[in-house]
Amino acid sequence: MLDIFFSAPGTKEPCGLFTVPHIVSLIACIVLICVALYVSRGISKKTIRIITLVMAIVFTIMEIIKITYKFINNDTAQLDHWFPLAFCSLFIYVLWMCALGKGFIYNLGASFICGGCFVGGSAFLIMPLTSLMAHPIYHFLSIHSMLFHSCMIYLACLYIMNKEFNVLDLKNYKYYGFFVGGTCLVSITLNVVSHFVPNALTANIMLLRHLPLPESFPLDWLYDLVGKIEAPFSFYTICATLVYLVVPYFTVYAIVRVVKIVKAKRTLEAVSE
16 A cells, blocks of 8 residues: 555656546545635634644644655655745745744744735646656645645635734735745755756756746647756746746735625625615
């Protein structure tokens, strides 16, 4: 059983994108998120803190297992294959920041959960370009990835729906920008250093060097455009950084604003009747 659950890379047929297993698992994740949010209606502030802490512990342990698996199978030649510093990997750090932190530290973590997790988690579930492209759906890394990103979406919605946890505001964007911008700077530095230091690990931290698109990706022109960049820093790096800094936060902010406006309009209409 463990041989199947933790099979070495290349020994089993990968799940792939938009296959039946991928679509079924995607639907299952959406259903689980909806059920979890329904059950979580009206839960207390203390319970949300406990959920955050439990997620922090569970996903930290799972990340350690993931890294151990990579080392056992010698999948360590590329730094980003095992080093937990991707956009979505930041979820692990912000869980601890929100569960145990206060003030500035808490605001950094909460701003990412509210402003980054929904878009980041959704993008991965739809386009799981890492785990599902290398492993079958029943593999530990595939299950871990689908569960991890589903919890990102769930916790983002949970925080946004609770006034005491929702920090999604234009004035609080500075926390998100500082946190994400700082991690992008660290990632770019690691990418550049690994490129120029002899015998160093190659790196594509936070996908700021190129997109890991497979040769079989449906949009070949996109792969040719951004998938074969060798330089550690390029125009693509600048664009990708700006996307991280702008798209997730303001997409969720716009959605929340629209929902509030619609609710306010319906309330006004109900009162006027």
